[in-house]
Amino acid sequence: MTDLPQTENTEDRASQGDEFSKALSNVFGFHGFRDNQEEIVRAIMSGRDVFAVMPTGGGKSLCYQLPAHLLEGTCVVISPLISLMKDQVDAAKVNGLAAEFLNSSLDASERTRVSREMSAGKLDLLYVAPERFAAPGFLDVLKTVPISLFAIDEAHCISEWGHDFRPDYLSLSHIVAEFGDTPLAAFTATATSRVQDDIIDRLALRDPHVTRASFNRPNLSYQVAPKGDVDDQILTFLAERSGEAGIVYRTTRKSVEQTAAELVHNGVNARPYHAGLEDETRKANQEAFNRDDVTVIVATVAFGMGIDKSNVRFVIHADLPKNMEGYYQETGRAGRDGEPAHCVLYYSRGDIPKIRFFINQIEDDAQRASASAKLNDMVNFATVNVCRRRQLLGYFGQSLDESDCTGCDVCSGTVDRVDAAKEAQIVMSAILRTGQRFGAVHIADVVTGANTQRIRELKHDQLKTYGAGSDRDKSYWRGIIDDLTAQGCVVRTDGEYPVLHLTAAGREVLFGRREFQVLRQREAPAAPRRKRTSRKQAKQIKQQITDFDRGLFEKLRALRRSLAQERNLAPFIIFSDRTLREMAHFTPTTPSEMRNITGVGDQKLLQYGGDFIAAIEDHLSG
Ligand code: ADP
Ligand code: ZN
Numbered sequence: 001m002t003d004l005p006q007t008e009n010t011e012d013r014a015s016q017g018d019e020f021s022k023a024l025s026n027v028f029g030f031h032g033f034r035d036n037q038e039e040i041v042r043a044i045m046s047g048r049d050v051f052a053v054m055p056t057g058g059g060k061s062l063c064y065q066l067p068a069h070l071l072e073g074t075c076v077v078i079s080p081l082i083s084l085m086k087d088q089v090d091a092a093k094v095n096g097l098a099a100e101f102l103n104s105s106l107d108a109s110e111r112t113r114v115s116r117e118m119s120a121g122k123l124d125l126l127y128v129a130p131e132r133f134a135a136p137g138f139l140d141v142l143k144t145v146p147i148s149l150f151a152i153d154e155a156h157c158i159s160e161w162g163h164d165f166r167p168d169y170l171s172l173s174h175i176v177a178e179f180g181d182t183p184l185a186a187f188t189a190t191a192t193s194r195v196q197d198d199i200i201d202r203l204a205l206r207d208p209h210v211t212r213a214s215f216n217r218p219n220l221s222y223q224v225a226p227k228g229d230v231d232d233q234i235l236t237f238l239a240e241r242s243g244e245a246g247i248v249y250r251t252t253r254k255s256v257e258q259t260a261a262e263l264v265h266n267g268v269n270a271r272p273y274h275a276g277l278e279d280e281t282r283k284a285n286q287e288a289f290n291r292d293d294v295t296v297i298v299a300t301v302a303f304g305m306g307i308d309k310s311n312v313r314f315v316i317h318a319d320l321p322k323n324m325e326g327y328y329q330e331t332g333r334a335g336r337d338g339e340p341a342h343c344v345l346y347y348s349r350g351d352i353p354k355i356r357f358f359i360n361q362i363e364d365d366a367q368r369a370s371a372s373a374k375l376n377d378m379v380n381f382a383t384v385n386v387c388r389r390r391q392l393l394g395y396f397g398q399s400l401d402e403s404d405c406t407g408c409d410v411c412s413g414t415v416d417r418v419d420a421a422k423e424a425q426i427v428m429s430a431i432l433r434t435g436q437r438f439g440a441v442h443i444a445d446v447v448t449g450a451n452t453q454r455i456r457e458l459k460h461d462q463l464k465t466y467g468a469g470s471d472r473d474k475s476y477w478r479g480i481i482d483d484l485t486a487q488g489c490v491v492r493t494d495g496e497y498p499v500l501h502l503t504a505a506g507r508e509v510l511f512g513r514r515e516f517q518v519l520r521q522r523e524a525p526a527a528p529r530r531k532r533t534s535r536k537q538a539k540q541i542k543q544q545i546t547d548f549d550r551g552l553f554e555k556l557r558a559l560r561r562s563l564a565q566e567r568n569l570a571p572f573i574i575f576s577d578r579t580l581r582e583m584a585h586f587t588p589t590t591p592s593e594m595r596n597i598t599g600v601g602d603q604k605l606l607q608y609g610g611d612f613i614a615a616i617e618d619h620l621s622g
Pocket of ligand 2 (some may be wrong): 387388389390399405406407409410411412
């Protein structure tokens with residue numbers, strides 16, 4: 001075994017044998033805390049309430065599982081997603097924690113068994129659904145059990161200002177009054193400051209330790225590529241990532257079915273997922289994906305809630321998402337394990353009218369305007385020449401220096417920023433000269449010098465800008481109009497026949513007082529590469545192990561799968577991709593070497609160490 005794996009944030013304390021770091025290593029096999037984890041653990045251990053916003057994959061569960069292990073009594077975890085509870089409990093159990101769940105999926109005898117263990121105070125962790133919490137008598141039972149801590153997952157569900165209010169969550173507002181000194185820790189991945197205040201208020205948290213982590217997901221890289229024959233593009237993309245798990249998002253059920261069929265036809269192990277499928281089929285497809293039996297899931301946005309698979313290596317958007325919230329949430333399902341994962345959006349301006357059509361059906365004026373503005377923000381993201389990561393964070397009110405981007409196509413130079421002021425001026429001049437009374441189709445006709453009856457009738461063929469852009473086709477000019485809209489130079493009016501108007505910013509560009517640039521894909525796009533790595537980035541990306549033995553990795557992955565199948569577990573619960581990658585790099589062949597791998601704690605070493613060492617030895621001698 002070569003040198004020890006270095007992980008992020010390994011603090012001096014670790015070497016001083018700090019109690020928390022020891023448990024972190026022994027129980028979870030981690031060599032350092034991630035950002036914010038240690039502060040939260042310390043707050044809970046000192047008896048304080050906690051409110052934490054941390055992105056998906058930020059490592060929220062460790063923040064309560066570690067105290068649950070160290071503290072006397074049972075940690076009660078309230079989580080709304082019944083479908084996730086089994087995986088969460090399995091994951092805690094394989095690390096040696098005494099964990100169970102109580103929800104409607106248990107039969108009566110299992111419920112009795114769990115209740116008995118709970119009453120006997122044998123559990124470190126008890127996961128319950130909020131409706132169980134609200135059920136009459138449950139609090140009285142809980143009061144007979146020594147409780148170490150309450151942890152509330154998806155805490156935004158208690159707020160009516162949030163995007164996922166659940167009335168059952170309101171019953172959680174009694175915890176503080178009923179359980180006196182027991183600390184309460186609330187976690188969520190999304191909360192505006194308004195929602196945050198509301199949650200703290202409703203749960204009656206007492207001077208909580210508050211964490212608002214960055215939304216940044218440093219291990220995700222972002223790319224926007226022009227959309228052509230998107231199924232072909234996906235196949236090309238997949239060809240370089242054989243066997244890696246990923247999600248392809250499409251807008252409609254029909255396109256989901258088509259793409260899934262096309263992928264299967266080309267030998268990809270893919271399945272569809274959308275609300276139109278039979279319940280059973282949908283569940284089975286999700287489960288197969290979760291268990292690595294299927295590598296690619298092609299889905300509508302209905303897919304995602306209730307997925308905590310940690311080794312999703314890519315998320316493809318084959319159609320334009322409606323807004324940035326959705327895009328962030330969907331891409332956020334990639335790389336929960338902290339390993340590199342790639343997010344590609346295939347962008348075509350042709351997707352815009354379809355979304356606009358649906359937006360125009362919204363009755364409420366304010367809602368329609370808001371949806372329309374959100375779509376513009378999304379188009380902006382895809383077309384503007386600003387670091388994708390910076391835009392994404394900026395959308396959520398957070399900042400990032402461009403030099404701190406850990407990977408996007410703009411920063412890595414696979415797209416070029418080109419000056420398009422002249423083209424912008426041609427378009428905007430045509431808009432002005434036609435009295436700001438026409439839509440994009442007509443303006444593109446004027447600019448390209450189309451010989452239509454409408455143009456002749458309106459005498460637009462006599463305008464100075466008529467045919468000024470005849471060297472390019474209409475779709476090129478429609479693209480410029482979209483760029484202008486996205487960058488706020490031109491606005492499109494609402495209504496059945498939207499027309500284009502210039503904004504103040506547009507006039508600045510028109511009169512040459514302001515630059516106008518657009519993004520253009522390089523002819524032969526290179527794989528995204530990082531230009532420079534600052535110290536901060538290095539810390540953020542962690543040590544990414546790239547020079548590992550692929551063949552061994554595949555063998556270990558197969559072993560993980562078969563062990564998981566035997567035990568009815570999801571494979572990522574046994575070991576994460578990162579853990580397997582480290583094994584394939586450091587090739588540990590003794591228990592103590594194995595124990596040094598990230599994610600191998602005492603219990604997992606005992607359970608699985610032997611099998612994996614044998615596989616590694618076999619590979620090395622073969
Ligand atoms: P969240 O609930 O915030 O989305 P999880 O709690 O599921 O995130 O953690 C995401 C992944 O990160 C899991 O695979 C978990 O094992 C891993 N993880 C958490 N904390 C650490 C750590 N300190 N070091 C290494 N891996 C970690
Ligand atoms: Zn960037």
